[in-house]
Amino acid sequence: MRMIRTDLAMEAHACWKESAGETSELKGVIARDETLRGFPLTRVEIVDNEGAEALQKPQGTYLTLDVSRCQGPEGLQEAAGAVAELLEPLLPEEGPTLVAGLGNPAMTPDALGPRCMDHLLITRHLKNVLPQLRETAALSGGVLGTTGLEAAEWVQGVAEHMKPAAVIVVDALAARSLDRLCQSIQISDTGLVPGSGVGNHRMALNRETLGVPVVSVGVPTVVSLETIIHDLTGDCGYLPQKGFFLTPDAIDEKIKKLSKMIAYGINLALQPGLTVTDLDALLV
Helix, strand or coil, X not given: CCCCCCCCHHHHHHHHHHHHCCCCCCCCEEEEEEEECCEEEEEEEECCHHHHHHHCCCCEEEEEEECCCCCHHHHHHHHHHHHHHHHHHHCCCCCCEEXXXXXXXXXXXXXXXXXXXXXXXXXXXXCCCCCCCCCEEEXXXXXXXXXXXXXXXXXXXXXXXXXXXXXXXXXXXXXCCHHHCCCEEEEECCCECCCHHHCCCCCCECHHHHCCCEEEEEEEEEEEHHHHHHHHHCCCCCCCCCCCEECXXXXXXXXXXXXXXXXXXXXXXXXXXCCHHHHHHHCC
């Protein structure tokens, strides 16, 4: 069965059901809809190899938060709190954390990871002054085309030196639906493969390659033309392997808003004793 390209597990599951028939149940996958702080949440758990093969995703938990209704500072605060609540159970209770912002800062649809680093509370260098804060370090190393280094290489190199208890990676994703662009946040405990959503698979960032839990946080910022063709014609027969990708208008403002939302969610998950007001004061 040909899967339309998407990084979102909830879309992969919906696409499978669409192709197999709405009444069909996919063994090895548990999916359910919930609500968190007023935001729609879809939880997809891939529990065995059959489910992983069907959805073309690694086994693990995928949480997709719909933030399309987030408006104003209060909405951003609630969304950041929801992100924190989803992250906390996936992270070790203590120990230093490395946050990696993947992507090309010079290309706005791919700049989510690097922009997110601008709003993180970095504390590793303050461990002797503020021992009550969890050690957090961050880096953004650009992309292969501008550095000659795979993201997995520089993240792995820093992780070997720092020896974090966990790694959080933030990256832009690809979606199947136009309605999902810059409207959803996917959090997963499986790590990620940079560029997989646009057919440019790189080295994986996961527990196997880094030796510690890897939690990925991403937002779909592009959709491939092939999915638009499919939605207009309903034809899954021929879909080009490579092609054009579309991104929404006002992408600069959306990336700015989402990068702060995700960064604040990470901050709140790692520093549960702080509030959004505290972060605003500390990150001036």
